[in-house]
Amino acid sequence: xxxxxxxxxxxxxxxxxxxxxxxxxxxxxxxxxxxxxxxxxxxxxxxxxxxxxxxxxxxxxxxxxxxxxxxxxxxxxxxxxxxxxxxxxxxxxxxxxxxxxxxxxxxxxxxxxxxxxxxxxxxxxxxxxxxxxxxxxxxxxxxxxxxxxxxxxxxxxxxxxxxxxxxxxxxxxxxxxxxxxxxxxxxxxxxxxxxxxxxxxxxxxxxxxxxxxxxxxxxxxxxxxxxxxxxxxxxxxxxxxxxxxxxxxxxxxxxxxxxxxxxxxxxxxxxxxxxxxxxxxxxxxxxxxxxxxxxxxxxxxxxxxxxxxxxxxxxxxxxxxxxxxxxxxxxxxxxxxxxxxxxxxxxxxxxxxxxxxxxxxxxxxxxxxxxxxxxxxxxxxxxxxxxxxxxxxxxxxxxxxxxxxxxxxxxxxxxxxxxxx
Amino acid sequence: xxxxxxxxxxxxxxxxxxxxxxxxxxxxxxxxxxxxxxxxxxxxxxxxxxxxxxxxxxxxxxxxxxxxxxxxxxxxxxxxxxxxxxxxxxxxxxxxxxxxxxxxxxxxxxxxxxxxxxxxxxxxxxxxxxxxxxxxxxxxxxxxxxxxxxxxxxxxxxxxxxxx
Numbered sequence: 001x002x003x004x005x006x007x008x009x010x011x012x013x014x015x016x017x018x019x020x021x022x023x024x025x026x027x028x029x030x031x032x033x034x035x036x037x038x039x040x041x042x043x044x045x046x047x048x049x050x051x052x053x054x055x056x057x058x059x060x061x062x063x064x065x066x067x068x069x070x071x072x073x074x075x076x077x078x079x080x081x082x083x084x085x086x087x088x089x090x091x092x093x094x095x096x097x098x099x100x101x102x103x104x105x106x107x108x109x110x111x112x113x114x115x116x117x118x119x120x121x122x123x124x125x126x127x128x129x130x131x132x133x134x135x136x137x138x139x140x141x142x143x144x145x146x147x148x149x150x151x152x153x154x155x156x157x158x159x160x161x162x163x164x165x166x167x168x169x170x171x172x173x174x175x176x177x178x179x180x181x182x183x184x185x186x187x188x189x190x191x192x193x194x195x196x197x198x199x200x201x202x203x204x205x206x207x208x209x210x211x212x213x214x215x216x217x218x219x220x221x222x223x224x225x226x227x228x229x230x231x232x233x234x235x236x237x238x239x240x241x242x243x244x245x246x247x248x249x250x251x252x253x254x255x256x257x258x259x260x261x262x263x264x265x266x267x268x269x270x271x272x273x274x275x276x277x278x279x280x281x282x283x284x285x286x287x288x289x290x291x292x293x294x295x296x297x298x299x300x301x302x303x304x305x306x307x308x309x310x311x312x313x314x315x316x317x318x319x320x321x322x323x324x325x326x327x328x329x330x331x332x333x334x335x336x337x338x339x340x341x342x343x344x345x346x347x348x349x350x351x352x353x354x355x356x357x358x359x360x361x362x363x364x365x366x367x368x369x370x371x372x373x374x375x376x377x378x379x380x381x382x383x384x385x386x387x388x389x390x391x392x393x394x395x396x397x398x399x400x401x402x403x404x405x406x407x408x409x410x411x412x413x414x415x416x417x418x419x420x421x
Numbered sequence: 422x423x424x425x426x427x428x429x430x431x432x433x434x435x436x437x438x439x440x441x442x443x444x445x446x447x448x449x450x451x452x453x454x455x456x457x458x459x460x461x462x463x464x465x466x467x468x469x470x471x472x473x474x475x476x477x478x479x480x481x482x483x484x485x486x487x488x489x490x491x492x493x494x495x496x497x498x499x500x501x502x503x504x505x506x507x508x509x510x511x512x513x514x515x516x517x518x519x520x521x522x523x524x525x526x527x528x529x530x531x532x533x534x535x536x537x538x539x540x541x542x543x544x545x546x547x548x549x550x551x552x553x554x555x556x557x558x559x560x561x562x563x564x565x566x567x568x569x570x571x572x573x574x575x576x577x578x579x580x581x582x583x584x585x
Contacts, residue, residue: 360488389463
């Protein structure tokens with residue numbers, strides 16, 4: 001598939017040097033400094049395998065899917081559906097028909113709100129969200145609530161940015177849906193999905209898991225998880241932009257009306273109306289992200305060749321190292337939001353350098369070629385809970401190593417000294 | 422770090438550490454306006470009190486943000502206090518002309534014609550000149566113009582109230 005060598009095996013420690021060879025963007029220097037990319041929680045970089053798979057597909061097998069009779073079109077359709085099967089296998093789905101391709105995770109959540117939500121939620125109903133949610137799992141529900149008039153309840157957070165589940169049973173009582181993140185994109189906190197799903201099931205509520213931050217970094221099995229809807233994006237897991245996934249249990253998808261209307265999602269159309277197709281086609285109106293699906297499948301192949309367990313172990317070890325390093329180098333001048341125990345979090349560090357705004361921190365770090373993200377990370381309710389207007393967020397992936405953590409610490413010391421605090 | 426020192430002049434850091442006219446005014450009689458930078462979460466809450474002649478009698482700045490947005494707001498408050506609305510609007514146009522490399526993209530209320538034609542860009546900017554270096558960092562221009570856009574918004578709201 002590619003000339004470059006792939007890392008092999010589910011090894012205890014990743015060969016980060018070998019992995020970095022597959023990511024050309026990481027090889028560049030910025031004003032003579034090695035580029036340190038620590039913004040994968042926003043969007044990851046991608047290996048040559050993904051770009052080459054998409055190029056190869058465009059150059060040899062591209063045509064619109066599900067339409068043509070000619071052989072190139074048939075090949076394109078087969079590759080597209082193979083990609084769906086690859087996604088299904090990767091997340092432990094019961095069948096490929098449970099995997100719906102969307103534009104991104106945001107569209108996947110909007111699909112659930114606009115289809116399942118619109119037909120199942122109304123006055124007197126309630127859904128449960130959490131303070132940890134990304135705006136993508138808040139605003140679609142608020143938009144629908146304004147239209148349909150149901151209640152939104154909130155699972156609160158602890159001071160260190162984890163979910164406070166002490167009142168869970170009361171909150172889910174009588175609710176129709178519990179929608180929550182599997183890992184906070186701000187604090188990295190991994191949520192107790194099993195506990196929430198068990199409580200929701202006991203209360204007769206469905207569950208939606210926003211798995212954007214966990215699917216790229218942790219082994220995922222949606223069947224074992226027992227959720228009803230799971231959403232994630234391709235671009236955070238080494239795949240291309242423009243593709244996201246909605247997984248849902250087959251019987252739920254079968255009962256749901258279409259979200260967007262158009263070509264590709266119908267069985268028949270007359271002047272009197274239309275008959276929708278079966279899932280997943282029912283939810284894929286218009287030409288889907290075809291090459292993006294091929295690219296996502298290549299990303300999954302890459303992740304599996306490294307091993308999701310190995311990636312997780314690497315990130316836990318790297319996060320533990322970074323937490324120690326930052327605390328040694330910066331002490332009381334830095335607050336790191338989120339759980340202090342590395343095993344309870346993903347490789348996401350939300351940093352608050354006291355007296356220096358996150359935007360200014362990020363500017364100084366850019367001078368050191370360290371790429372992090374300042375801001376509210378599309379999670380304003382959580383930022384309000386933490387009592388900060390913005391944090392500087394550094395996030396790790398399989399291509400980061402302790403040199404990157406050292407560079408982060410060094411640049412933060414420089415930022416602190418620059419602002420002379 | 423010469424680039425950084427261009428951005429973070431000493432006077433900017435001074436205004437950031439010791440913001441002028443920080444606080445609130447009773448509203449009414451003062452007019453309150455809020456401005457947001459949705460990308461980074463910066464927030465300006467501005468209170469402006471006019472006297473009977475349309476002169477800015479007092480101005481207070483609240484909210485939170487980075488050193489650039491906060492120092493720009495602080496310098497702006499010092500610069501427009503005691504000026505008429507018209508003078509303040511001219512100063513706004515002058516300041517935004519200085520920040521004008523991406524004028525049409527930064528969501529300023531100034532039209533393109535205004536940006537191209539520096540008829541109002543002849544006022545002395547004083548301390549505000551220190552923010553000139555921001556132009557070299559395009560993503561930070563919005564930080565510098567946030568308070569000025571909020572001031573323009575306050576004037577627009579006051580004018581709408583007067584005619585409405």
